[in-house]
Structure formats: structure tokens, C-alpha cells
Amino acid sequence: DTAVSQTPKYLVTQMGNDKSIKCEQNLGHDTMYWYKQDSKKFLKIMFSYNNKELIINETVPNRFSPKSPDKAHLNLHINSLELGDSAVYFCASSQGLGVYQPQHFGDGTRLSIL
Amino acid sequence: AQKITQTQPGMFVQEKEAVTLDCTYDTSDQSYGLFWYKQPSSGEMIFLIYQGSYDEQNATEGRYSLNFQKARKSANLVISASQLGDSAMYFCAMRERPSKAGGTSYGKLTFGQGTILTVHP
Numbered sequence: 005d006t007a008v009s010q011t012p013k014y015l016v017t018q019m020g021n022d023k024s025i026k027c028e029q030n031l032g033h034d035t036m037y038w039y040k041q042d043s044k045k046f047l048k049i050m051f052s053y054n055n056k057e058l059i060i061n062e063t064v065p066n067r068f069s070p071k072s073p074d075k076a077h078l079n080l081h082i083n084s085l086e087l088g089d090s091a092v093y094f095c096a097s098s099q100g101l102g103v104y105q106p107q108h109f110g111d112g113t114r115l116s117i118l
Numbered sequence: 119a120q121k122i123t124q125t126q127p128g129m130f131v132q133e134k135e136a137v138t139l140d141c142t143y144d145t146s147d148q149s150y151g152l153f154w155y156k157q158p159s160s161g162e163m164i165f166l167i168y169q170g171s172y173d174e175q176n177a178t179e180g181r182y183s184l185n186f187q188k189a190r191k192s193a194n195l196v197i198s199a200s201q202l203g204d205s206a207m208y209f210c211a212m213r214e215r216p217s218k219a220g221g222t223s224y225g226k227l228t229f230g231q232g233t234i235l236t237v238h239p
Contacts, residue, residue, distance in 0.1 A: 049226040060226055094163060101225035103151040103213045104170045109163035
């Protein structure tokens with residue numbers, strides 16, 4: 005009965021490859037997010053979808069493309085992986101955009117580029 | 119300017135004692151939310167507690183309480199009766215309204231740098 009689940013948990017791949025991370029939430033939330041946590045543990049928003057509509061697109065290279073097939077799913081596809089993409093990627097969800105709504109996170113996907 | 123500042127890179131506490139983790143924030147909004155998350159060494163992000171800017175009472179959730187001082191723009195996390203399992207990284211975060219239509223702050227959480235808490239037996 006995991007609330008926000010991401011797959012895979014670990015992803016080890018070579019530079020130049022294309023990879024995807026999947027995220028699903030069963031909380032009935034209508035808003036989902038992708039965050040990146042760097043090697044210094046700093047967390048930063050990448051994208052957000054509200055009712056399948058992209059509403060936040062921070063300064064992220066075009067190689068990163070999110071897709072939300074429905075409100076419960078938000079996937080992240082990364083083209084031409086680079087060494088600097090190594091990080092932990094977190095999916096999160098919330099009910100709406102209200103400032104008082106907490107975001108619930110998945111367990112993270114640790115991406116390592118060789 | 120940093121939106122969220124956690125000035126303690128690391129904190130140590132004896133088991134069963136209370137500890138306060140500091141967090142200050144910067145916003146010109148009247149309506150905002152403040153959140154604390156725990157990240158154990160296993161890596162997941164666990165939501166602990168939140169405080170709304172209009173809430174007059176400090177938030178409490180079990181052993182966690184939030185010492186909210188609006189005039190000082192601080193939202194410190196207090197953990198009472200520390201347990202060994204409390205050893206983790208703790209993040210303070212803020213959620214603001216969009217500053218204007220189409221503003222990129224729409225709904226995102228802005229995080230502090232984190233504080234590593236170590237509980238000693």
C-alpha cells in the first residue's frame with residue numbers, strides 16, 4: 005500500500021544512454037512533482053504537473069522530459085545522459101497547489117552515470 | 119537571498135533528551151506553509167509536520183513540535199525524548215503562493231540545506 009512509488013530504485017548506466025524513471029501515486033492527489041537531490045543533499049524542483057498539465061518547468065536541460073499520462077502517474081525521461089545527471093531523483097505528490105498542502109515523496113531513484 | 123536557511127550542518131543529542139533544529143525563512147507573502155522532512159540514511163523523504171502562516175498555535179505531531187515565530191521568520195523543529203531512530207538528515211521547506219500569474223513558484227517546495235542529527239545512546 006505504498007503511497008508514492010518510483011521505479012527503479014537504482015539506475016546505473018553509461019554516458020550517452022537514454023533512461024526513464026516511473027512514478028505512481030495511489031493517494032488520489034492531482035499534483036505531482038520531480039525533484040533532484042544533488043551530491044550535497046540539496047533538493048531542487050524540476051517539474052510539476054497539476055491535473056496532467058505542466059505548471060512548473062524550472063531551468064532544466066531539454067534532455068529531461070516529463071510525461072503525465074494521468075493524474076496518478078508522472079514519468080521522467082532523460083536523453084543523452086551526462087556525468088552531471090548523477091543524483092537522486094524524487095517524485096512527490098500533493099492534493100492541489102495550496103500552500104498548506106504537504107507533499108509526499110517516493111523513496112527516490114539513485115541515478116549513477118559511469 | 120536564501121529562502122530557507124538551516125544554520126546547523128550537524129547536531130548531536132543524547133538519547134531521551136530534547137533537541138531543536140533551527141530554520142529561518144524569507145518571504146514577502148502573507149500566506150505560506152512551512153514543512154519539515156526527515157531523510158534517514160536509507161534515503162527516503164518522510165513528511166513530519168507542517169505549519170501554516172495563519173495558524174496561531176504551534177503545530178505538534180507526536181514527539182515533533184514546530185516552534186513558529188512569525189515576526190522572526192523562524193520555524194524551528196523540536197524533537198522531544200530523542201530516540202536512536204531519529205538519527206537522520208532533517209530538511210525545512212517552504213511553500214509559497216505564486217508571486218504572479220504564471221509565476222514559477224507555483225506550488226513548489228523550497229528546501230533548506232539540511233541538518234544532520236545524530237542521537238547518542
